[in-house]
Every structure is written in structure tokens, then in C-alpha cells.
Amino acid sequence: MDKHSPISITLAQRDEAVTITRWVYDTLHNAVLLGQIPPGRALTIRELASLLIVSPMPVREALRQLSAEGALEIQGNRRVMVPKMTAMKFNELVEARIAIESHAAVRALPYINATIYQQLQAIDEQIDEAEANSDPENVTRLNQAFHRTIYTAHPHQVTQPLIESLWLQLGPFMRLSAESLDEYYQIDRHHEALTAIEKQDPLALQMAIAADIRDGCAFAKIPSKLQKLLN
Amino acid sequence: MDKHSPISITLAQRDEAVTITRWVYDTLHNAVLLGQIPPGRALTIRELASLLIVSPMPVREALRQLSAEGALEIQGNRRVMVPKMTAMKFNELVEARIAIESHAAVRALPYINATIYQQLQAIDEQIDEAEANSDPENVTRLNQAFHRTIYTAHPHQVTQPLIESLWLQLGPFMRLSAESLDEYYQIDRHHEALTAIEKQDPLALQMAIAADIRDGCAFAKIPSKLQKLLN
DNA sequence: TGAGTAAAAATGTGATCACAATTTTGTGAT
């Protein structure tokens, strides 16, 4: 059935009252974020359909949506795959994250009230816990939740979809970051961010967010890690 | 057939050797950018299919892609429409444009060689021409081409899809800007940008891009125009 | 005349089929 390596995808929880297309989308979205689909591996509609035990139709729709979001790439051959990474592209993605997310954080700052602040503290504690348990998958997931909670505090926010797109494009390669977690000492940037929020200090928040993103992607500066990134 | 106002869509040029889905996408993409589809107007697959004289299938695919790009919005009812605008959202979109596009411009600056510089000059001249002819549609189109040429000079650029998404979201409402062109004196920000490029001055380019975007959206500060924006 | 409700029409989702184009496989010659 498969000329290339077999892929093993974690099935998303199937919520009734939700369309099949949505479920397929969630499942593939997650698979891309977790790096379960090797970059460059050709994805066919029928293969995914039989893998997820659904008809080809919902897969078609999900693939098109994920492609529009930058999670997948449609080649000239009309073949769909997870885009391959290059060192230059990785760097641009990180710089784009810094530019957009620090902007989003500053914009959202005035809307971060006590309730949201407590949510952030709770997430931060969970991150410490996950780090103590060496649970890189949850560290990544909670880290995204931390950032998302900040940005979406703004009621008229428009950048979150763009940010999610960048996360999707970096996602497949962030597992390398998660694996390096304990190898290098990490300053607690989240704590810096929380302090900046407390003081309602835009510049400090901006710096904390930028530093947090840079720290999280610092592994790409390590030659051995960088090499794995590009394969 | 239509409970709401009838919509008149400019059909994109039909290039053979291109999928029907792609043609439908281009057509609707253009229609959204030109504000030919009233915000809030419910779009049904079958109506568009008969309007474009294609089967429902390519329309389905195009609608999903456009929704993923933020050009359209899928409501809870599963109804698709051009998102309605609010003053706050408009402001956020403009600020997001400034943040991302000035970042993209600075990143691309080192890659803008003589050839690209001449392309920019040529586009700028065309803009002057279109302005002299009071051709707001072409002014808008060429203005986008000017910006796109700068950003895509970077060979490993990753922000263009995000920027295009913002343009799509603002598009339906930019015709108000084009209509106000001759009403208010406009400083030639493109000339400032070209000078900054010539000097390879990142900060000056950033300022020029930011000012150009702000100028182009200044109409929203005029109460009467703002009112039309929200209807 | 206006509001509530039941019947009727329209809609999105999903399945299945046909077909042209692409990819893969199989075969033979060098």
C-alpha cells in the first residue's frame, strides 16, 4: 500500500455532533504538530481515508484546509506533503513568530485582567510539572496554551490565525526542541512575562515573549540538532 | 433564488490546464478583494455553482480554502459569508499589517537588487498613471503589487501568505479608501520607500511602509466613511 | 395585524462513480 514509510497517526477524540471533516482535520492537524508525518512523505487521499476509516471526501476537504493554513504543501504534481524545512526558512519562521507574537502580546496586554492572569499562572505551574516529569509533548502543548491565552485576551484580536499558521509550520520540527529541554538550562521567560503583565509594562512583555520564542528554538543553533532538522 | 441582494461577480480569466477549483478560487478571491460580495450576505454552494456555471464540487473546495485564509467566515450554522467589519477589528487589522509588513520589508531589504528596484519604479509609475486616470481599482491592485514585490524579494520569505490573508480581510473595505484618493492630499510614501531602499536604510524603509499603510487606511478616521464601513 | 407553528423547500455533508493524468511496475535490449 505504501511505497514510503508507514505513518502512525494519533486519532483525535471523536466528538459526536461534529462533522467528519472536522474530526479528520483535527486528527491531521495534531499529527502535523506532533511531527507524526515525515516531511516530504506523499500523502494520498485514499490512503488517509482508509487509515482513518472514512470516505475520501472529508479527507479531501481537510487536506485543502490544512494546505491553506500552511501545514501542508500542494506540489505541482498535485501531491500533498508536509513541507520540507531548511535552515533559512526555519530562521525566517522564528523571526516572524517574534515579530507577530510580540506585537500581539503588547496589543493584548491592556485586556489581561486578574482572571486571565490567574489562568496564566495555572498554566505555568502545569508546565513546571510537565518539565519535572520529562513530558516534552505536554510541555509544548502547554507552552502554546500560555501564549494563546495572552494573545486571545484581546477581544478584537486578528493575529491568532496567523500565529497558529506559524506554529503549524514549525510544529513538525519543534519536537527536537522538546527533546533538548533538559540538556540546556532555560531561564524562566514565562515568569518574566507574568511580571511584565503585573506591571502592565509593554516593553518588558515584548522582550519576555521574544526571548521565550528564541529560547524555545535555540536548539537549531546546535549543529547536530540542525542536521536532524533538515533530513 | 436569492432572498438577499443579487451578487455580480467578475469572472476570472479561464486558463485551460488549470483546475476548475482553482479558477473558482481565483474568481471568488477577486470578488472578495473588490468588495463585490456584501459582508454578511449568505453564500450557498449551489447558488455560486450555478452563477459560475460549474458543479457544486469545485465551489465547495474553493469556499473551504477561502475560509481558511480568512477571506470568508463559516458560521455555526455552517453558512459561509464575508465577515462583517467593526471599527475595532479594522484598527487591529491595520496595526497587524504595519507590524508584519514592516518586518517583512526590513527582512527583504538586503535582497532587493537593481532588477527588483527597477520593477518597483515601474510599478510606481503605473500607479501615478492610474491615479491620474482616477482608476481606483488599478491603484489598489498596483499598490499591492508594489508591496508584494518588496516582500517576496526575500528568497526564504514566509510572511507573504499571512500578509495576503490580511489583505483579503481588509479588501472588501478598501474600496472606500480608493474612493477617497483624490479627496485628501497624499504624500508619496512609495518614493520614500524607494529612497530608503536605495540607501539600504532599514529604519527608513520600515517607517515608509508603516506610513504608506496608515495613509491608505486613514479614511477610516473620517466618521462618514467609517459609518459606511460598518454597514 | 402579528405571532406561533407546521409543511415545504433549500442547504451542507458525505458517499460513490467516472475519467484523465500521473506514478509505478514489468519487460526487454544493450
Next chain:
DNA sequence: ATCACAAAATTGTGATCACATTTTTACTCA
């Protein structure tokens, strides 16, 4: 063994159909 090339299998695209849900229309009652 290696390459060229034709046959076979696979793939994406697009069309059509069925069905549950939603929306609209029509009608009744206050």
C-alpha cells in the same frame, strides 16, 4: 546490471446522488 519504454495500477478532480438539518414559506389563531 542499467536504462528505456510500454502496460498496469494509482491518484486527484469533478459529477451526481442521498440524507439529515436548517431555512423559508404558508397557514392558523389570537
